[in-house]
Amino acid sequence: MSVEERAGKPAYARFTRRVQAVYVDVVVLLLIATGALIIAVAFGSDHVGRVLGFAVAITWALYEPLLVSLTGSTLGHRYCNMRVVDDRHGGNVSLPKAFARVVLKSFLGWYSFILMTTTSRHQALHDLLTKSTVQIRNQATAKPHHFAYAREPLPAGGPSRIRRVLVALVYIVVCLFVLGAIYFALVEFGLVSRRCIDHNDCSAAERWTDIILTLTWLAISAWLLGSGWRGKLWGARANQSSSPGQA
Numbered sequence: 022m023s024v025e026e027r028a029g030k031p032a033y034a035r036f037t038r039r040v041q042a043v044y045v046d047v048v049v050l051l052l053i054a055t056g057a058l059i060i061a062v063a064f065g066s067d068h069v070g071r072v073l074g075f076a077v078a079i080t081w082a083l084y085e086p087l088l089v090s091l092t093g094s095t096l097g098h099r100y101c102n103m104r105v106v107d108d109r110h111g112g113n114v115s116l117p118k119a120f121a122r123v124v125l126k127s128f129l130g131w132y133s134f135i136l137m138t139t140t141s142r143h144q145a146l147h148d149l150l151t152k153s154t155v156q157i158r159n160q161a162t163a164k165p166h167h168f169a170y171a172r173e174p175l176p177a178g179g180p181s182r183i184r185r186v187l188v189a190l191v192y193i194v195v196c197l198f199v200l201g202a203i204y205f206a207l208v209e210f211g212l213v214s215r216r217c218i219d220h221n222d223c224s225a226a227e228r229w230t231d232i233i234l235t236l237t238w239l240a241i242s243a244w245l246l247g248s249g250w251r252g253k254l255w256g257a258r259a260n261q262s263s264s265p266g267q268a
Contacts, residue, residue: 032157032168033143034103036134039155045097050081086119094158102163108152122151131239138247141172175252179259182250188257189249193242200238204230 034042057077061070088095093104093113105122107114114122125147126133133146142154157168180188207213213230217223223231245254252259 042097139250
């Protein structure tokens with residue numbers, strides 16, 4: 022597809038690109054907090070420390086809503102060549118909607134992004150609830166793995182939505198049992214202690230094991246849910262011969 026063709030078609034940021042933007046924003050906010058802490062220590066005044074602490078808290082609260090509503094992007098979004106777009110008019114979202122996005126994203130956490138595997142425009146749950154999308158700002162400078170175009174609908178006559186979701190849930194439950202079996206095997210081999218399971222008194226290695234298994238299950242579940250919704254799982258396959266291609 023040529024640059025001209027790409028420029029006229031909305032390109033939606035992929036999950037990995039959005040995660041990169043989140044990390045950039047976290048670094049920016051941590052730098053602000055660190056700078057305030059250094060100044061407070063240099064002054065050695067409780068009053069200055071309280072004022073700076075309040076200023077940092079306000080900055081953290083207003084950082085994303087203000088930048089997104091005024092410019093369409095946080096510094097992380099801008100660095101990753103993305104902007105938040107209001108579905109109603111294609112411009113920046115309003116300040117109340119920007120606040121709502123932040124609150125929903127903070128409350129739902131990473132679970133909000135699981136829905137990106139099923140939505141046609143790669144929207145997370147907080148995007149759907151606020152009727153917004155995250156798009157590539159300049160497609161001419163974006164790499165193909167940074168974005169995807171809207172997914173085409175499944176051809177008529179394929180498996181119903183309920184069947185696709187139920188089949189995906191069966192796969193997810195099976196995956197949960199498999200990872201559970203792996204976890205209990207680690208217990209049997211002494212790699213995870215009973216103390217950790219019974220009293221939540223875990224070593225750093227045991228906590229990392231739990232985190233890795235949890236993230237693995239979430240990642241596989243998200244992939245299974247998306248694949249099931251798009252009719253790519255055995256038991257609820259769409260007609261592959263007539264299924265339109267996906268960008």
